[in-house]
Amino acid sequence: AQSVTQPDIHITVSEGASLELRCNYSYGATPYLFWYVQSPGQGLQLLLKYFSGDTLVQGIKGFEAEFKRSQSSFNLRKPSVHWSDAAEYFCAVGALGTGFQKLVFGTGTRLLVSP
């Protein structure tokens, strides 16, 4: 069965420093991959998605992610973190069932930004 692992529960980054959030997936076919961000008390907002093609995907708010099939990874990066990026980040894989896609989520990584 498909699964997603986000090995870091919490990460603290200084404002202005670079960020990388890790995501590993397990899925038999070509995956659809997503990163979502959740601010406190809010729903999930899509940051970026990978369906096919270029393995480096650009998203909103200056985020990017790179799909590496050989490592089964889809890590999220940002070159310079802002205090407003403090939130919880979820990686997800779109799993095709019987002609239907549903999302399987990782457990999330909470990003703290220090001054």
Next chain:
Amino acid sequence: DVKVTQSSRYLVKRTGEKVFLECVQDMDHENMFWYRQDPGLGLRLIYFSYDVKMKEKGDIPEGYSVSREKKERFSLILESASTNQTSMYLCASSLDRLGNTIYFGEGSWLTVV
């Protein structure tokens, strides 16, 4: 912009009560979902629906049911609420069955006492 609206943001219910969580989307999406979010567990799929009056069980359907009488509305029902159903519930929708982005509502915080 896609709008997924969950009418109740915060609810407090008693054990044994019947609870309705309502969700409406305004983009004519075929598919709608209910997820439950718990700390350390991420989001888990409760039920989804790919058409009016159609529903399918997700990964954790026990203790829940759903209703989809109109395309834009998808309701989650707790027939007899229990304390272990205290959680954040997220509704979502997507345009079609394959590969399109899933959009989320802001969530409903349910506390069962």
